[in-house]
Amino acid sequence: MALLEGQGLSMAFGGLLALRGVDIAVEERQVVGLLGPNGSGKTTLFNILSGLLHPTAGEIWFGGTRVTNLRPWQISRLGIGRTFQIARPFVHSTVFDNVLVGVTFRSRDHVSRGEDRRREAERLLATVGLAGKASALAHTLSLGERKRLELAMALSTRPTLLLLDELASGLSPKGREEVVRFYGQLKERGLTIFAIEHSFRVLARVADRLLVLDQGAIVADGRPEQVLGSPRVVTAYLGEEE
């Protein structure tokens, strides 16, 4: 069984069907990319997987546990972390406190000393290259720094599965190169990654498998070179490639 499995996931907002019976499976230690035009339901899928939305129909299994209607903090404690496309830090708190929240509250029965937690938060900030910004308020960060903070926050709960929402978008070519390296590092650390990316070039280099979502349904699933060459995907994307 795959680490993350979704079966027949549907989501209706009023009369609008954002997802129509989507099946997904993310194998352990893989990087699975999720592609699709705007409005195809990618972020809705992430919101369902992280517990912010409850699906209208369908089931989700994570590590053999049924997590379908669990609340966000329960899912987070089971080991799913996520980032947002537009970073959502606690803007009036320090960068350090932003990371400390996840380190402190990731587990109900997690007993640790305050000192250990602080050290771990410092390590996390160093990992994403924000060690020098620890005491800055989050709203003073630049876009690139916010993305790093977003990633550090997602890692702060020690997830086994990371849902990454457009980590590379809006970044310079140099920033993108860094993101590609980061994907590699995360994979080396044994993390499983399910990632939305707009850029084919980034995905082609990091992903083991690609899923393509169009109008709320999976239209392609396979190895990157197969999927990116498929005419269906090209049609769905015409004009979308940067």
Add this chain to the structure above:
Amino acid sequence: MSSHTFVQALLSGILLGCFYAVMALGFSMILGVTRALNLAHGDLIILGGYLGYWLWSGSGLHPLLLVPVAGAALLPLALLCQWLFQRLPEPKELSSLMLTFGLSLLLQNFMLGLWRGEYRIIASEPLTASVRVGSLVLNQGRLIVAAAALILVAALYLGLTRTRWGRAVRATSLDREAAALLGINVDEATRTTFLLAFGLSGGAGVLFATLHYLYPAGGIEVTLLAIVLTIWAGAGRLRSVLLASILLGVIETLTLTWSGPRWRELVVALMLLGSLLARSGGLARSRSR
């Protein structure tokens, strides 16, 4: 409860409901147009009541004649409040609560200063008599108040549905930005709404004072009542407010027959908390649901 008392309570409840509608409409209209919650609403009604009482005790005129006078007296306040409400920062629901909590305290102090803490009521002779309709006994005062209330609501309804400015007010209340894009003068519509809502509240105060004792801190109960009715009916919806008011009036009359009048404020507060919990969304957004 015999069927006779039931019919009696039902009728009294409908009369009471008409009165409630007039008390709630001002709150609902302002919420509709500005998304501001006016916690001083009840204090405005009490203020209208005090003005009515003051004029009545000085002149001995029929209280109904004083309804428009008290209404007109609150119009300058309407312009002042509109000016203040325009300056509220977002989110308006919360900042308006703060502003009007302050206005409420201000009005209460003002009334306390002018009329001290004494309880007042307009005990006009023609209003206290009873009328017999068949075997039913109705209080003439309540009947007159309900009739006056219905006339006010009907006039407002016609104004809002049949006139140009009425359409402007309704469009503004539905979607302010869209209305502005359609070339509607939303500022004027807002001003009209404030003037109408405050005038209505001032007049309703005189009606209130013929039925209930006035005291400076008595406004909160009226405010809570208006909020409950607005939650039930949706902001700025006239007919729904009337229906919700009659429903509440009937419920109240039936339960009071059973429990006695002293529990009323408690019941209104419980209904408010219950209604909030039941809908748990923004108050001004009731229309879209």
Add this chain to the structure above:
Amino acid sequence: MPRRGWIGTSLVAAALLLFPPLSGFHPYYLYLVSTALLFGTLATSWNLLAYAGQISFGHAAFFGLGGYTAALVSLSGLSPWLALALGGAVGASGAAAIGMASARLSGASLALGTLAYTEIWRGIAHNWTAVSGGGAGLIGIPPLTPLPWLPLDLARSRTGSYYLALAFLLLVIAVFWGILRSRLGLAFAAVREEEERASLLGVHPLPWKVLAFALSGFFSGLAGGLYVNMVRVVEPDLIFSHYFSILPLVMATFGGLGTLLGPALAALALYLASELLLHPYIPAFHQLPYALALIVVALYLPGGLAGLLPSPSPLPKRGEGETRHGAA
């Protein structure tokens, strides 16, 4: 977040506050300062709740519950000290109960809910005559008894209540100070800033919000109990008056939300100014400063109360992200 300089300031303020009784203040002024200190406690506890993102328009409920409990317990013949403690406990429970409503209500709806909650308790106090004495309330509440292990005669006259009020204020400030440095403070801030994001990081918001309500209600209940002990009577319209909801709100917002000492200092300044400067000359209008302060704060507080609340929409504002994008 408070700066370290505040700690020194607070020590100096505390030292100054010890003076009035020693230097032979007139009992009336001592009573005024004691009441000001009680409002300081109330305003700080309001601020503690606001730190967790919950805006209350109903602190009079917690204050009144504490007052009624203290009155009933001490009238039943038990120790007035126990009565005060139980007042705090009941204030905390009552606050936790309405705090449960924060699972479904936030912002303006929660504010209205807490307002209604006060009215509910006022109604109960009015109608449950057998226990509460109805509209007439309860009178003849016994004074505090001397404590054998306390060298000062705290229990007698106005001096006792003065020191107790001071102790309560220092206690709530100390507890708030501790919270700001602990996991609690971190959870409160996260829930306040963005509840949804906090929940994705393993924070279950509701228990923290209820805890904030309970803590705030505890200190408000203590203050209510002491207040009743000072005035020796308790009536529904007096103690469940919105006065006790408006004043902490004004004082905390005016003194600076999220600051440790601002609300208490604002409470002392506003209350004493209104009682000493306005009350003797225009008694009917001595509440005017609070009303005006509230209006000014509502209109001109930077970002309004919203700066303190989780963003109203579940999605971040697009404009902000794009500006950042352009700048980067």
